[in-house]
Amino acid sequence: MDYVLKTNALCKKYKDYKALNGLSMNVPKGAIYGFVGKNGAGKTTLIRLICGLQEPTSGEYTLYGTKSTDKEILKARRRMGAVVETPSIYLDMTAEDNLKQQYRVLGLPSYDGLADILKLVRLENTGKKKAKNFSLGMRQRLGIAIALVGDPDFLVLDEPVNGLDPQGIIEMRELILKLNREQQITVLISSHILDELSRLATHYGFIDKGQIVKEISAKELDTACRKCIRLEVTNTQTLSRVLDGMNVEYIIVSDKAADVYARINVSKLTLALAKENCEVISMKERDESLESYYVGLVGGKEND
Amino acid sequence: MTKVLSANFMRLKKDKVFWIGLVFMFAAGIFFPVMRYMDMKQTGTINPIDNAFLGCVLFIGIIMAVFCSLFIGTEYSDGTIRNKVIVGQNRNSIYLANFVTCVVVSLIMCIAFFVPYLCIGIPLLGFFIMTTKIVILFILTAFLLAIAFSSIYTLISMLNHSKAITAVICILLAFLLLFVGGQLNKMLNEPEMNMSVVMSENGQEYKEIPNPHYLNEGERKTVQFVYDFIPGGQVIQCMSLEATNLPLLPLYSFIIILLTTGIGLLCFKKKDLK
Numbered sequence: 389m390d391y392v393l394k395t396n397a398l399c400k401k402y403k404d405y406k407a408l409n410g411l412s413m414n415v416p417k418g419a420i421y422g423f424v425g426k427n428g429a430g431k432t433t434l435i436r437l438i439c440g441l442q443e444p445t446s447g448e449y450t451l452y453g454t455k456s457t458d459k460e461i462l463k464a465r466r467r468m469g470a471v472v473e474t475p476s477i478y479l480d481m482t483a484e485d486n487l488k489q490q491y492r493v494l495g496l497p498s499y500d501g502l503a504d505i506l507k508l509v510r511l512e513n514t515g516k517k518k519a520k521n522f523s524l525g526m527r528q529r530l531g532i533a534i535a536l537v538g539d540p541d542f543l544v545l546d547e548p549v550n551g552l553d554p555q556g557i558i559e560m561r562e563l564i565l566k567l568n569r570e571q572q573i574t575v576l577i578s579s580h581i582l583d584e585l586s587r588l589a590t591h592y593g594f595i596d597k598g599q600i601v602k603e604i605s606a607k608e609l610d611t612a613c614r615k616c617i618r619l620e621v622t623n624t625q626t627l628s629r630v631l632d633g634m635n636v637e638y639i640i641v642s643d644k645a646a647d648v649y650a651r652i653n654v655s656k657l658t659l660a661l662a663k664e665n666c667e668v669i670s671m672k673e674r675d676e677s678l679e680s681y682y683v684g685l686v687g688g689k690e691n692d
Numbered sequence: 693m694t695k696v697l698s699a700n701f702m703r704l705k706k707d708k709v710f711w712i713g714l715v716f717m718f719a720a721g722i723f724f725p726v727m728r729y730m731d732m733k734q735t736g737t738i739n740p741i742d743n744a745f746l747g748c749v750l751f752i753g754i755i756m757a758v759f760c761s762l763f764i765g766t767e768y769s770d771g772t773i774r775n776k777v778i779v780g781q782n783r784n785s786i787y788l789a790n791f792v793t794c795v796v797v798s799l800i801m802c803i804a805f806f807v808p809y810l811c812i813g814i815p816l817l818g819f820f821i822m823t824t825k826i827v828i829l830f831i832l833t834a835f836l837l838a839i840a841f842s843s844i845y846t847l848i849s850m851l852n853h854s855k856a857i858t859a860v861i862c863i864l865l866a867f868l869l870l871f872v873g874g875q876l877n878k879m880l881n882e883p884e885m886n887m888s889v890v891m892s893e894n895g896q897e898y899k900e901i902p903n904p905h906y907l908n909e910g911e912r913k914t915v916q917f918v919y920d921f922i923p924g925g926q927v928i929q930c931m932s933l934e935a936t937n938l939p940l941l942p943l944y945s946f947i948i949i950l951l952t953t954g955i956g957l958l959c960f961k962k963k964d965l966k
Contacts, residue, residue, distance in 0.1 A: 436964075436965070436966070439774070439777065439778045440777050440778065440780070441774060441777055441778070441964070441965040441966070442964040442965065443962070443964075461780075462780035462781075462782060463780060464780070465778065465779060465780035466779055466780045468778065468779075469778070469779070470774075470778045472771075472774055472778075473771075473966075474771055475771070476770065476771035476772045476773075476774045476775045477770060477771075477772065478703070478766070478770050478772055479770055480706075480766075481703075481706070485706070488702065489699050489702065489703065489772070489775075490699075490775060490779075492695060492698045492699035492702055493695055493696060493699045493775060493776050493779060493781065494695065494779055495694075495695035495698075534775055535778075538779065
């Protein structure tokens with residue numbers, strides 16, 4: 389698998405506070421990588437490091453195969469765009485002038501494609517309105533528009549839906565999906581709004597206390613979070629035989645437990661098991677969401 | 693660096709502080725000779741063009757403090773400095789591009805004063821009494837002084853995240869430098885002896901007594917060096933057209949430019965941006 393970004397034991401210390409503590413993560417090419425963690429977990433710190441805004445205390449990262457310690461990292465960074473925390477826009481300029489600034493910073497010979505970018509983020513009709521008079525959603529979209537100048541392959545968005553109204557959130561989601569599907573842009577999104585992230589991400593990285601707790605693809609997460617009934621029995625071999633006989637999908641998770649992915653007739657199952665001298669010790673319905681999965685990973689209250 | 697510089701100049705064209713400063717300097721360039729001419733007509737005293745020729749240095753420190761802090765501070769307050777770093781612009785290029793922008797602005801401000809001053813001043817007040825060499829040296833001093841101010845304010849603005857704090861520091865520093873320059877000038881001009889009134893049999897008598905504030909040779913050398921070195925001292929010397937070590941002043945400004953830019957580049961390279 390090709391990776392756009394790989395980090396290896398990244399550490400960042402602010403005086404005595406360790407914001408990142410040996411963080412290792414992998415962002416596959418073409419993915420929408422949801423970077424999940426609570427406030428202060430280290431999401432923004434990691435983004436600042438990969439954007440070159442800050443230097444890691446130790447460890448390194450690789451962007452498009454170029455190591456962060458390599459001088460060529462500056463060239464590799466030209467293939468990325470980012471909106472870190474608040475959108476970086478000149479408030480005293482129009483949307484068009486803001487984009488023109490970025491065209492100049494990148495040294496692009498002409499303003500070709502500027503109108504297309506404005507259209508893509510639906511800011512084509514803002515005319516002479518200055519960015520300071522934009523709504524928060526418009527500013528966020530302008531921030532993304534600036535990040536899109538120079539056709540980047542990798543987009544880093546730090547909390548892009550924070551503070552947006554429901555309509556703004558929908559627009560942002562559609563824009564990110566469009567960029568990923570139509571322009572094959574790899575997107576790294578940090579967020580703690582899990583419900584929103586679950587509608588976008590193809591991969592997840594869960595961060596806690598400056599470390600990646602788990603990296604998982606959306607498919608794997610779906611499987612892990614699938615609705616099921618966990619059965620605890622005295623003999624899983626017997627259970628397996630009975631369930632095969634009932635033509636039901638299941639997995640054995642331990643020598644006494646199994647997850648059954650179907651609605652089953654409990655009486656029938658218990659009777660069938662009883663016939664073969666297998667007792668049902670407990671039966672629990674499991675319906676895990678991204679939220680409960682996350683809480684399970686980072687430890688909920690004890691971690692707050 | 694040229695890419696960032698090009699973006700900076702594009703922004704400069706629409707920068708209100710720049711245009712206000714430019715109009716102010718241009719107006720001062722007209723006001724000074726006209727006022728001198730009117731004064732000359734009213735009082736009959738000779739007012740040569742030399743006297744207020746370097747009047748721009750009085751304002752340049754303050755104008756550049758406002759301009760640099762707001763122009764560079766906006767990069768931090770609006771967060772746009774991140775756009776440059778993220779797309780792989782070298783930190784040295786970003787620092788130097790901002791420094792060059794401020795330098796160009798300071799030179800434009802000086803020229804905006806000199807051009808109307810000379811165009812109006814020469815026909816009204818006549819040509820310089822000073823020798824051409826001294827005039828050129830003073831012009832060079834004024835330009836390098838303007839660059840030194842820009843260099844100091846660029847350093848402060850580039851290393852500070854807060855636009856408001858940067859503006860306050862730069863403006864206060866501008867006034868502080870002028871105040872210190874004025875104080876040093878006063879110290880150097882203290883007379884060796886003071887006249888004092890002494891009561892005697894013959895009534896009141898005037899007697900010369902040593903001035904306790906008069907600087908001894910060692911102190912004078914140190915104070916003179918500081919007076920020559922700091923931009924505030926140079927402003928006073930340019931304004932009064934009395935510079936004991938005139939050829940050294942541009943050299944001192946050049947040292948300030950090198951030092952501040954060097955320190956700025958080193959610190960900005962290691963600075964954590966938010």
